Amino acid sequence: MMKRDGIIASALLLAILGSAAFIAAYFTGGDRLYEGLGIAAAAVGLCIAAAGWAFWIVPEEKVVDEVDTYPSSLDDRATQSGEVSEGLRELTRSRALVALLVAALGSFAAALILPIRSLGLAPDALLFRTRWRRGARIVRDDGTLVHVDDLNVDTVMTVFPEGATGDPQSVVTLVRVPESIPGTASGYVAYSRLCTHAGCPVALYRAQERELICPCHQSVFDVLADGAVISGPADHALPRLPIEIGSDGILRATDDFSEPVGPGFWERG
Numbered sequence: 223m224m225k226r227d228g229i230i231a232s233a234l235l236l237a238i239l240g241s242a243a244f245i246a247a248y249f250t251g252g253d254r255l256y257e258g259l260g261i262a263a264a265a266v267g268l269c270i271a272a273a274g275w276a277f278w279i280v281p282e283e284k285v286v287d288e289v290d291t292y293p294s295s296l297d298d299r300a301t302q303s304g305e306v307s308e309g310l311r312e313l314t315r316s317r318a319l320v321a322l323l324v325a326a327l328g329s330f331a332a333a334l335i336l337p338i339r340s341l342g343l344a345p346d347a348l349l350f351r352t353r354w355r356r357g358a359r360i361v362r363d364d365g366t367l368v369h370v371d372d373l374n375v376d377t378v379m380t381v382f383p384e385g386a387t388g389d390p391q392s393v394v395t396l397v398r399v400p401e402s403i404p405g406t407a408s409g410y411v412a413y414s415r416l417c418t419h420a421g422c423p424v425a426l427y428r429a430q431e432r433e434l435i436c437p438c439h440q441s442v443f444d445v446l447a448d449g450a451v452i453s454g455p456a457d458h459a460l461p462r463l464p465i466e467i468g469s470d471g472i473l474r475a476t477d478d479f480s481e482p483v484g485p486g487f488w489e490r491g
């Protein structure tokens with residue numbers, strides 16, 4: 223019995239050490255090899271301990287308790303006294319194993335839960351903000367800056383904030399319309415490229431009507447009316463990015479979008 227308890231205890235210790243190794247590797251730079259070895263050792267230890275517990279500790283025998291006759295004989299009393307002593311010893315051993323089991327399960331759970339920290343930005347940041355900030359310069363997808371002279375009237379360009387090229391939440395369609403149209407930055411207006419219906423890229427521009435069109439389900443947005451929906455299944459306007467022309471002629475944002483980009487979610491009215 224002692225040998226079996228020793229095997230289970232060793233397996234539980236292996237699980238504790240494996241979990242501790244994983245946590246240490248995670249906090250000291252996240253070396254994948256050591257993280258994998260640690261969590262694998264912990265899982266193997268727990269499996270061995272669980273099997274040993276099931277086969278060796280959980281009682282299987284059926285006990286038939288016969289009716290006693292009193293007073294018991296001296297031999298019976300001696301036998302029963304020995305059984306009670308043995309039971310107490312087993313109980314003490316089991317308590318130590320239970321303590322090890324709790325420690326092993328606790329450390330394994332911690333090793334599984336801690337990596338949640340690495341899942342990226344908090345949900346509220348993803349839902350409510352993009353990488354656009356006041357003063358963020360506007361760049362093409364190759365990272366080059368956009369100058370006020372770069373676009374002809376009635377042409378469009380896909381742009382990002384400097385330093386966040388390719389960020390899917392921050393992608394913007396830059397449109398140039400005649401400078402004489404009020405409410406523009408020297409004729410430039412900028413809208414989120416994510417369709418407010420289901421998130422497809424609003425990739426088409428109809429110059430004659432000054433409309434942006436989503437090819438997925440043909441929602442049409444008015445470039446000169448703050449991205450209002452003209453037709454299609456989208457139920458709210460394309461978010462507009464506030465922009466200005468810097469003294470160096472480079473386009474830049476004056477703030478983030480004033481509302482979440484992309485399809486609607488529970489916070490919208």
Ligand code: FES
Nearest residue numbers: 417419420436439
């Ligand atoms: S995703 Fe744009 S209209 Fe449906």
